[in-house]
Amino acid sequence: xxxxxxxxxxxxxxxxxxxxxxxxxxxxxxxxxxxxxxxxxxxxxxxxxxxxxxxxxxxxxxxxxxxxxxxxxxxxxxxxxxxxxxxxxxxxxxxxxxxxxxxxxxxxxxxxxxxxxxxxxxxxxxxxxxxxxxxxxxxxxx
Numbered sequence: 588x589x590x591x592x593x594x595x596x597x598x599x600x601x602x603x604x605x606x607x608x609x610x611x612x613x614x615x616x617x618x619x620x621x622x623x624x625x626x627x628x629x630x631x632x633x634x635x636x637x638x639x640x641x642x643x644x645x646x647x648x649x650x651x652x653x654x655x656x657x658x659x660x661x662x663x664x665x666x667x668x669x670x671x672x673x674x675x676x677x678x679x680x681x682x683x684x685x686x687x688x689x690x691x692x693x694x695x696x697x698x699x700x701x702x703x704x705x706x707x708x709x710x711x712x713x714x715x716x717x718x719x720x721x722x723x724x725x726x727x728x729x
Contacts, residue, residue, distance in 0.1 A: 589728055591640050593625045596729040599637060602722045611714065619726045630655050633721060640725040649720045659716030665696075666705045678706060 598619040603612045622628045632650035682698045700707040
């Protein structure tokens with residue numbers, strides 16, 4: 588039976604959990620995740636875990652925060668004057684917004700705090716600073 592290797596296109600089912608056991612994502616109720624090993628489309632530790640697996644194999648891995656989405660960076664919190672948002676725009680804590688940067692790139696930020704005068708936006712990835720544990724099943728090498 589063929590083992591998954593670099594440049595193979597694979598399909599996997601997975602469940603991702605935080606250290607406290609909270610499930611943050613799972614493919615079990617949808618189509619398997621399909622990706623090419625080595626293409627850089629997913630976090631490197633997840634790709635590396637699939638290498639050497641045979642279809643039908645399962646494994647559990649833990650990826651430290653610094654090898655997943657990085658450490659949480661307080662410098663990525665930005666206070667923006669409240670008047671920069673439309674008056675009728677309803678803001679909520681943990682709401683995700685798209686922000687266009689000066690160079691034209693669009694990034695996703697999360698509303699971290701709201702006061703009468705400012706809105707604090709968090710540009711960290713929502714899983715930054717978290718160790719991630721994945722249960723992985725290799726479904727198919729395409």
